[in-house]
Amino acid sequence: MIDQIRSLFVGNETLPFDVEKLADQDNLYDAGMTSFASVQIMLAIEEKFDIEFPEEMLTRRTFASLANIADAVTKLTTEAA
Amino acid sequence: MDTGTFSAKSLLDDLFDNGILFDSGVDGLYGRSGVFEEVIERFERLVTRLGAPDKATRIHFPPGMSRATLEKSGYMKSFPQLAGCVHSFMGNEREHAKLLGMMAAGEDWTELQQPTQVALTPAACYPLYPTVAARGPVPAEGLLFELSSYCFRHEPSQDPARMQLFRMREFVRIGAADQVSAFRESWLERGKAMIESLGLPCEVDLANDPFFGRGGKMMANNQRDQGLKFELLIPVTSEEKPTACLSFNYHQDHFGQTWGLQFADGSLCHSACVGFGLERVALALFRHHGPDVNAWPAAARAALWDA
Numbered sequence: 038m039i040d041q042i043r044s045l046f047v048g049n050e051t052l053p054f055d056v057e058k059l060a061d062q063d064n065l066y067d068a069g070m071t072s073f074a075s076v077q078i079m080l081a082i083e084e085k086f087d088i089e090f091p092e093e094m095l096t097r098r099t100f101a102s103l104a105n106i107a108d109a110v111t112k113l114t115t116e117a118a
Numbered sequence: 119m120d121t122g123t124f125s126a127k128s129l130l131d132d133l134f135d136n137g138i139l140f141d142s143g144v145d146g147l148y149g150r151s152g153v154f155e156e157v158i159e160r161f162e163r164l165v166t167r168l169g170a171p172d173k174a175t176r177i178h179f180p181p182g183m184s185r186a187t188l189e190k191s192g193y194m195k196s197f198p199q200l201a202g203c204v205h206s207f208m209g210n211e212r213e214h215a216k217l218l219g220m221m222a223a224g225e226d227w228t229e230l231q232q233p234t235q236v237a238l239t240p241a242a243c244y245p246l247y248p249t250v251a252a253r254g255p256v257p258a259e260g261l262l263f264e265l266s267s268y269c270f271r272h273e274p275s276q277d278p279a280r281m282q283l284f285r286m287r288e289f290v291r292i293g294a295a296d297q298v299s300a301f302r303e304s305w306l307e308r309g310k311a312m313i314e315s316l317g318l319p320c321e322v323d324l325a326n327d328p329f330f331g332r333g334g335k336m337m338a339n340n341q342r343d344q345g346l347k348f349e350l351l352i353p354v355t356s357e358e359k360p361t362a363c364l365s366f367n368y369h370q371d372h373f374g375q376t377w378g379l380q381f382a383d384g385s386l387c388h389s390a391c392v393g394f395g396l397e398r399v400a401l402a403l404f405r406h407h408g409p410d411v412n413a414w415p416a417a418a419r420a421a422l423w424d425a
Contacts, residue, residue: 072340076333095336
């Protein structure tokens with residue numbers, strides 16, 4: 038799943054880093070992801086996994102690393118199943 | 119004006135009845151009485167006096183700004199629902215006749231208008247950043263500006279504290295992160311002391327901007343998590359939901375990145391602003407002290423009229 042999430046970062050031109058060089062735990066905001074870029078990623082993830090993040094999960098922490106995002110997606114897809 | 123109850127609609131009616139505001143037929147667009155304007159002028163003078171030791175450069179931009187500047191600023195990413203662009207008719211005589219025909223028939227004639235280069239200014243500081251960037255590197259001590267502008271936000275409401283066209287006075291600090299943080303801290307203190315000197319109840323609280331949509335929820339949460347925005351709140355139309363009359367915003371290096379605002383060594387500038395909602399402060403004064411300014415508390419009168 039992490040690789041699927043990673044692939045969503047590849048086409049985003051607003052990100053100043055190469056996602057392939059980031060570890061799963063690396064902080065994406067520290068790497069230069071803006072708030073607006075994180076919104077674009079959020080929307081792309083919702084489309085890819087056919088999920089909707091509830092409001093309480095729309096936080097900086099949820100999108101702080103590839104691992105955090107994967108945890109959130111796992112939680113939502115498990116709940117939906 | 120009944121100062122015991124709080125309701126947006128009844129406050130607006132009171133203001134009309136007392137000849138302080140005048141109805142225009144559109145929610146959020148009002149005429150202002152001479153005394154309302156006098157209160158705003160006095161309050162602006164108080165703000166300028168408080169900020170005088172900092173020696174800000176004063177610039178007054180018009181209520182319309184370059185549409186290209188608004189686009190580049192990222193405003194449409196965050197607040198597309200609030201923006202307004204100016205459109206004008208640019209057709210020939212044949213199209214003019216068509217326009218008049220459509221208008222007479224009650225049809226939507228506005229499709230015959232084209233967008234101009236002008237957008238309505240959404241906040242006093244938006245036109246500033248490219249103006250500063252064009253002057254070259256920012257000096258090591260940073261820069262400070264004092265701005266005032268009518269601003270537009272498309273949010274029609276019968277709450278008189280939520281106008282579509284209103285004035286905002288701002289101080290904007292551009293510099294290093296510690297310089298702009300110190301600026302914001304000093305205005306958090308000065309702003310609260312100033313409002314208290316006017317005899318108005320207030321509190322300062324963490325806040326967020328009204329970012330658009332679900333993505334906006336995330337932007338708002340980010341903004342709160344990082345403590346980027348504070349507001350000074352005064353009860354105007356509601357005790358439970360007091361009105362933001364001053365705001366204290368730290369933009370990090372958002373505008374530095376967007377406009378290439380940098381020091382001579384190439385490092386990016388941070389920015390922060392303190393904004394004064396002039397109509398909102400005036401409304402708070404009328405709301406709490408009544409329609410007759412001569413009967414206002416002595417302390418408030420002294421702060422506004424005597425100095």
